[in-house]
Amino acid sequence: MRITEVENGLILEDVKDFDAKHIFECGQCFRWTKNEDGSYTGIAFGKVLNVRSDYEKGIVILDNTNLKDFRDIWFDYFDLGRDYGAIKRELAKDPVLDMAIKHGKGIRILKQEPWELLISYIISANNSIPMISRSIGLLSEMYGRKIQYKGNLYYAFPSPSELHEADMEGLSLCRAGFRCKYIYQAVRMIYEGKIRLDETAEKDIDSVREILMEIPGVGPKVADCIMLFSMQKYEAYPVDVWVSRVTEYFFFGRNVKMKEIQNFAAEKFGGLAGFAQEYLFYYARELKIKM
DNA sequence: CGCCAGGGCTAGC
DNA sequence: GCTAGCCATGGC
Numbered sequence: 001m002r003i004t005e006v007e008n009g010l011i012l013e014d015v016k017d018f019d020a021k022h023i024f025e026c027g028q029c030f031r032w033t034k035n036e037d038g039s040y041t042g043i044a045f046g047k048v049l050n051v052r053s054d055y056e057k058g059i060v061i062l063d064n065t066n067l068k069d070f071r072d073i074w075f076d077y078f079d080l081g082r083d084y085g086a087i088k089r090e091l092a093k094d095p096v097l098d099m100a101i102k103h104g105k106g107i108r109i110l111k112q113e114p115w116e117l118l119i120s121y122i123i124s125a126n127n128s129i130p131m132i133s134r135s136i137g138l139l140s141e142m143y144g145r146k147i148q149y150k151g152n153l154y155y156a157f158p159s160p161s162e163l164h165e166a167d168m169e170g171l172s173l174c175r176a177g178f179r180c181k182y183i184y185q186a187v188r189m190i191y192e193g194k195i196r197l198d199e200t201a202e203k204d205i206d207s208v209r210e211i212l213m214e215i216p217g218v219g220p221k222v223a224d225c226i227m228l229f230s231m232q233k234y235e236a237y238p239v240d241v242w243v244s245r246v247t248e249y250f251f252f253g254r255n256v257k258m259k260e261i262q263n264f265a266a267e268k269f270g271g272l273a274g275f276a277q278e279y280l281f282y283y284a285r286e287l288k289i290k291m
Numbered sequence: 292c293g294c295c296a297g298g299g300c301t302a303g304c
Numbered sequence: 305g306c307t308a309g310c311c312a313t314g315g316c
Contacts, residue, residue: 027297028297121297122299124296124297124298125296125297125298125299126295126296126297126298126299126311126312127296127297127298127312127313127314128295128296128297128313128314128315129296129297130296130314130315131296131313131314131315132296132297134314135313172312175312175313175314176312176313177311177312177313177314178299178310178311178312178313179298179299179311179312180312182299182300216299216300217298217299217300218299219298219299219300220298220299221297221298221299222297222298222299225297238297239297240296240297240298241295241296241297241298242297243297281297285297
C-alpha cells in the first residue's frame with residue numbers, strides 16, 4: 001500500500017479488497033451515509049471522515065484526515081493489516097460462500113468502538129436499520145460533541161459521561177421505544193465501571209459473551225455483534241433474522257433452532273465465521289431471501 | 292387493519 | 305433448560 005498526503009487528506013494506492021459501498025452498506029455500521037458523488041461520509045472516534053474507493057484500481061481516497069490519524073485510527077478501523085484475499089479464498093471453497101463473496105467482495109470488518117456498538121446494538125433489537133441509524137443519530141445530536149466539515153454539522157457519538165447526563169425523558173426522544181430503558185441502565189453500568197469494556201474485550205469469546213449479557217438489552221445476538229464488530233472476535237457468528245434465513249435456506253433447507261445454526265457455523269467456518277456471516281448477511285439482503 | 296424490523300425479557304412449564 | 309407472548313416505533 002502506498003500513501004500520499006494531499007490537501008486535508010490521503011490517497012491510498014495498491015489497496016486490496018476494499019469497496020466503500022460494501023463496507024458501509026453491509027450492515028455492520030450505522031453512521032455512514034452516501035453522498036451524491038458516490039463517496040461516503042461518516043463519524044467514528046470523534047472524527048468526521050470522507051471515503052471514496054475504486055475496487056478495481058485499488059485506490060482509496062480519504063478526506064478530512066492526516067497521516068497521524070491514519071496511523072492511530074483509520075488503519076485499524078478499516079482492518080488494513082488483514083489479508084482479506086486469503087480469507088475469501090478459504091471461504092470460497094464452499095459454493096454458497098463463493099456466490100456471497102462475489103456480491104460483497106470488498107467487505108472489510110470495521111474495528112469500531114465497543115461503547116458505541118453496545119448502545120447501537122441494544123437499539124438494533126427487533127428494529128429496522130433506518131430506524132437504528134436514526135436513533136443513534138438523534139442520541140448523538142442531543143448528547144454528542146459537534147464537529148464541522150465542509151460547512152455541515154456532524155455529531156460524535158456521546159461518551160459514557162455525556163450519555164449519563166440524560167434522564168429517561170431525554171433518552172426517549174431518540175425514538176428507540178422500549179429499548180430506551182435498556183440504554184439508560186447500560187449507560188449506568190458502564191459509567192459506574194461495573195463492566196469495563198476494554199478489559200472485557202481481552203477475554204475469550206465465551207467469557208466476553210457472558211459478561212456482555214449481564215447488561216440489560218444485551219442477549220446472545222447483540223453480544224455477538226459487539227464482539228465481532230468491535231472486539232475482533234472473528235469466530236462470532238451473530239444470528240439475526242437474515243443470517244438465520246440465509247443459513248437455513250442454503251445449508252439446511254428447513255427451519256432450525258439458533259443453537260443448530262451456531263454449531264454449524266463454528267464447525268463449517270471456524271475462526272472465519274464472522275467474515276462468512278458478513279458476506280452471507282449482505283448477500284441475503286441483496287437476494288431479499290424470505291422463508 | 293395487518294405484518295415486519297440485525298431480539299431480549301419474563302412468566303410459565 | 306425451553307417456549308410464547310409481549311414490547312415502542314415506524315414503514316409498507
